[in-house]
Amino acid sequence: MFSVLRTLARWFALLGVFCAGLVALMTVASVIGRALFMTPIPGDIELTQFGIALCISLCLPWCQLRGGNIIVDFFTARASEGVQRKLDMLGYTLLSLMMALLAWRTAVGAVSVREASETTMILGLPMWITYAVLAPGLALTLVIALCQAARHDKPGTIDTAE
Numbered sequence: 001m002f003s004v005l006r007t008l009a010r011w012f013a014l015l016g017v018f019c020a021g022l023v024a025l026m027t028v029a030s031v032i033g034r035a036l037f038m039t040p041i042p043g044d045i046e047l048t049q050f051g052i053a054l055c056i057s058l059c060l061p062w063c064q065l066r067g068g069n070i071i072v073d074f075f076t077a078r079a080s081e082g083v084q085r086k087l088d089m090l091g092y093t094l095l096s097l098m099m100a101l102l103a104w105r106t107a108v109g110a111v112s113v114r115e116a117s118e119t120t121m122i123l124g125l126p127m128w129i130t131y132a133v134l135a136p137g138l139a140l141t142l143v144i145a146l147c148q149a150a151r152h153d154k155p156g157t158i159d160t161a162e
Contacts, residue, residue, distance in 0.1 A: 001147070002147065005061075005140070005143065005144055005147060006065060008140055009061040009064075009065045009144060010062060012058045012059070012062065012136075012140060013058060013059050013061070013062035015058050016055040016057070016058030016062075017059070019051050019054050019058065020051070020052070020055040022051060023051035023052060026041060026047060026048070027044065029041060030044040045122075046122055046123055053134060054134065054137075057133070057134040057136075057137030057138060059137075060137050060140075060141040061137060061140040061141045061144050064095070064141050064145055065144050069095075071091075085152060092146070092152060095141075095145045096146045096149060099141045099142035099145060103135050103142055106134045106135045106138060107131075107135045109131045110128045110131035110132040110135065113128040113131055114126070
């Protein structure tokens with residue numbers, strides 16, 4: 001199970017990095033077009049917002065799997081390993097709840113925006129797609145955090161990336 005999650009998270013992250021690269025190339029092309037020819041790429045801001053949101057969503061599962069989120073352990077650094085393990089398990093559980101809420105509301109938002117036929121201002125792209133593509137990354141982060149919470153209570157199984 002954990003190897004499947006690791007593989008999915010890796011592919012999501014690679015896709016996210018690819019999207020970030022495309023956004024960077026588009027931004028450079030738009031800036032050059034604006035500076036040299038007074039013609040930026042139409043809708044470059046819309047595409048940048050969409051691309052970076054997608055990138056973040058797709059990279060979240062890998063970040064969670066690898067323990068890349070910020071941990072503030074100033075007050076718990078001297079606590080016993082058992083207390084730290086329980087606090088980490090609580091953190092994973094709370095993150096799971098937050099990701100469940102975000103994935104659910106993003107999916108509901110996509111349906112709502114689709115029903116309203118909302119489009120972007122400049123390019124006229126359907127807005128529901130922007131919401132819909134964020135949900136899978138959030139949902140995978142949810143599953144990974146739940147698995148980490150379930151495994152974290154047992155000594156020697158702290159990280160699903162082991």
